[in-house]
């Protein structure tokens with residue numbers, strides 16, 4: 001594995017670790033239920049369908065966005081538009 005790639009993965013793991021320290025599992029900060037996420041390009045947005053809120057997790061925290069298309073991101077954006085954006 002080259003250093004650049006390793007650095008990228010380390011940064012991603014650090015972001016996940018920081019999140020876990022702050023919020024435990026990927027839980028809704030309001031109701032504590034497990035949160036789901038959608039990608040908008042490189043960005044991951046977590047959301048809770050019980051509380052109708054969404055919040056920004058980070059960029060490239062999960063790599064699933066790489067397998068999605070412009071159309072997927074448009075659909076995800078439309079989906080997330082139904083939620084209220086909260087920030088920390």
Ligand SMILES: [Zn+2]
Nearest residue numbers: 028031048051
């Ligand atoms: Zn919730």
